[in-house]
Amino acid sequence: MQLNVLVLPGDGIGTEVTAEAVRVLEHVAKKWNHGLKLTDGLLGGIAMHKTGVPMPDETSKLAMAADATLLGAVGLPEFDNVAPEKRPERGLLGLRKALGVYANLRPVRAYEALIDSSPLKNDLVRGTDMIIVRELTGGIYYGTPRGIVGEGDEERGTNTMTYSRAEIRRVTRMAFQLARKRRKKVTSVDKSNVLETSQLWRKVVTEVSAEFPDVELDHLLVDNCAMQLVLNPRRFDVVVMENMFGDILSDEGAVLAGSIGMLPSASIGDQKASGAWVGLYEPVHGSAPDIAGQNKANPLGAIGSVAAMLEYSFGLIEEAAAVTGAMEEVLNSGKVTADLRPSGPPASTVEVGQAVCAAIG
Ligand code: IPM
Ligand code: MG
Numbered sequence: 001m002q003l004n005v006l007v008l009p010g011d012g013i014g015t016e017v018t019a020e021a022v023r024v025l026e027h028v029a030k031k032w033n034h035g036l037k038l039t040d041g042l043l044g045g046i047a048m049h050k051t052g053v054p055m056p057d058e059t060s061k062l063a064m065a066a067d068a069t070l071l072g073a074v075g076l077p078e079f080d081n082v083a084p085e086k087r088p089e090r091g092l093l094g095l096r097k098a099l100g101v102y103a104n105l106r107p108v109r110a111y112e113a114l115i116d117s118s119p120l121k122n123d124l125v126r127g128t129d130m131i132i133v134r135e136l137t138g139g140i141y142y143g144t145p146r147g148i149v150g151e152g153d154e155e156r157g158t159n160t161m162t163y164s165r166a167e168i169r170r171v172t173r174m175a176f177q178l179a180r181k182r183r184k185k186v187t188s189v190d191k192s193n194v195l196e197t198s199q200l201w202r203k204v205v206t207e208v209s210a211e212f213p214d215v216e217l218d219h220l221l222v223d224n225c226a227m228q229l230v231l232n233p234r235r236f237d238v239v240v241m242e243n244m245f246g247d248i249l250s251d252e253g254a255v256l257a258g259s260i261g262m263l264p265s266a267s268i269g270d271q272k273a274s275g276a277w278v279g280l281y282e283p284v285h286g287s288a289p290d291i292a293g294q295n296k297a298n299p300l301g302a303i304g305s306v307a308a309m310l311e312y313s314f315g316l317i318e319e320a321a322a323v324t325g326a327m328e329e330v331l332n333s334g335k336v337t338a339d340l341r342p343s344g345p346p347a348s349t350v351e352v353g354q355a356v357c358a359a360i361g
Contacts, residue, residue: 001034001035001314001316002034002035002037003025003029003034003035003036003037003067003068003314004037004039004065004066004067004068005025005036005037005038005039005066005067005068005069005070005309006039006040006041006062006063006065006066006068006069006070007022007038007039007040007041007069007070008040008041008042008043008044008059008063008069008070008071008072008095009040009046009071009072010043010044010045010046010071010072010073010074010088010287011044011045011046011072011073011074011075011076011088011287011289011292012073012075012076012286012287012288012289012292013072013073013285013287013288013291013292013297013349014044014071014072014073014074014287015072016292016293016295016297016299016349017072017073017283017297017298017299017301017302017303017349018070018071018072018302019349019350019353020299020302020303020349020350020352020353020356021070021299021302021303021305021306021353022038022070023353023354023357024303024306024323024353024356024357024360025038025070025306025309026038027357027360028306028310028319028322028323028360031360031361032316032318032319034316039062039066041058041059041062041063042056042058042059043055043059043071043074043088043091043092043095044073044074044075044076044088044089044091044092044287045074045075045076045078045079045088045287047059047088047091048079048086048088048091053086053091054074054085054086054087054088054089054090054091054092054094055090055091055092055094055095055098059091059095060094060095060098063095063098063099063280064098064099067276067313067314068279068280068281068309068313068314069095069099069279069280069281070281070282070302070305070306070309071092071095071280071281071282072282072283072287072302073282073283073285073286073287073288074088074089074091074092074286074287075087075088075089075286075287075289076088076287076289077289088287093141093142095280096136096137096267096280097137097142099267099269099278099280100137100269100270100278101136101137101267101268101269101278101279101280102135102136102137102138102167102170102171102269103133103134103135103136103170103171103174103175103267103268103269104133104134104135104136104246104265104266104267105131105132105133105178105265105266105267105268105308106131106132106133106134106246106250106253106263106264106265106284107129107130107131107132107263107264107304108128108129108130108131108132108233108250108253108254108256108257108263109128109129109130109257110125110126110127110128110129110233110256110257110258111257111258111262111328111331112126113328113331113332113334114257114258114259114262114331114340115258116341117258117259117339117340117341118255118256118257118258119255120230120255120256124230124231124232124233125233125256127234128233128234128236128256128257129234129237130233130236130237130238130239130253131178131182131237131238131239132239132241132246132249132250132253133171133174133175133178133238133239133240133241133246134241134242134243134245134246134247134250135163135167135168135171135240135241135242135243135246136243136246136267137167137243138162138163138164138167138242138243139161139162139163139197139242139243139244140159140160140161140242140243140244141243141244142243143159143160143161143162144160145158145160146158146159146160161195161197161242161244162197163197163200163201163242165200165204168200168201168204168205169204169207169208170270171240172188172204172205172208172209172240173208173211174268175188175238175240176208176209176211176212176215176238178238179212179215179237179238180212180214180215182237182238183237184214184215184216184237185215185216185217185218185236185237185238186205186209186212186215186216186217186218186237186238186239186240187217187218187219187220187225187235187236187237187238187239187240188201188202188205188217188218188219188220188239188240188241189219189220189221189222189225189239189240189241189245189249190202190219190221190222190241190242190245191221191222191223191245192219192221193221197242198242201242202219205217205219205240222241222245222249225239225241225245225249226248226249226252229249229252229253229256230252230255230256233256250263250265250284251284254284254285258340259298259339259340260284260285260301260339261283261285261297261298261299261300261301261337261339261340262298262300262301262304262340263283263284263285263301263304264281264283264284264300264301264302264303264304264305264307264308265281265282265283265284265305265308266279266280266281266305266308266309266312267279267280267281267282268280268312275315276312276313276314276315277312277313278313279308279309279312279313281305281306281308281309281313282302282305283301283302283304283305284301285298285301295348295349295350296337296338296346296348296349297337297349298336298337298339298340298349298352299337299349299352299353300327300330300331300336300352300356303323303327303352303353303356304323304324304327306323307320307321307323307324307327308320310323322360323356323360325359326356326357326359326360327356327359329359330352330355330356330359333355335347335351335352335355336352337349337352
């Protein structure tokens, strides 16, 4: 099969973890005889430096033309105080919107080998296996009106959380379809005791659930969900929520997986006629400028994102399973980066990438 992949390493540790993810992708392509065409592009702070905008038109064109996009991370401290439209993060939001990838799948698994890396008690995290489905192209991240106007005490910042029925319905369907292939349970998260957006959310999710009588549905308020995630994480199978709630709760989920460096994500939109999905694949973590350039970032979130790409965008189930199996083998071997608190000396980013390739064989 021919795999045309756009690579956007981005900023900070994004470049380092993406290099290892690409190493694994090249290894898989070679082993299973797939043609691989990699194209590099600019997004985020590096795009600001080279072109003056965080998402050059060229990048969105390349992303539209590719079968799938692999992204590192965006964000640099030097852009903290620039105008909102010049922030590296805006580039990422623009790319998600341009690609129409409205469902962001963030699996959270407690690997047995990492059970001691979580600050939570072993018995509590053991067996955790959930997917957070975060709505990705709507809600308060994109709603208008937005901005800062006025002066002095009257200076005012505004953002708008808004969802249409159609936007809620499509991401909810995605969550139910995923649940069908898993433990058949969907938890929908909202703040319907206060927000109208959430009242519509809950109504539409309940309506959609009628199409999936074999899948159980429950609803949790977002504040309670934040607590349940650390009190009883095994109760969750597929958890669906709006954009900002998903951003916040997926970082909380990272604590269950031992380190945020472990979490992959797949952002997908509608299925193409071929059955493949338009996909954007990125680790959940950010650009971590504090450890950038030191060859110590954990590349497993990025490598797990390659596994997700192989599965969702290319339907290569065997190859995807080989990558996740190899990741698990490397975890069990103890050859892991410092964030996972290994008992011996920590491995480097590059060493972990090489070890995953060796484990694939
Ligand atoms: C994430 C990140 C992004 C988001 C930032 C970098 C814009 O935190 O993917 O979780 O908020 O979506
Ligand atoms: Mg986030």
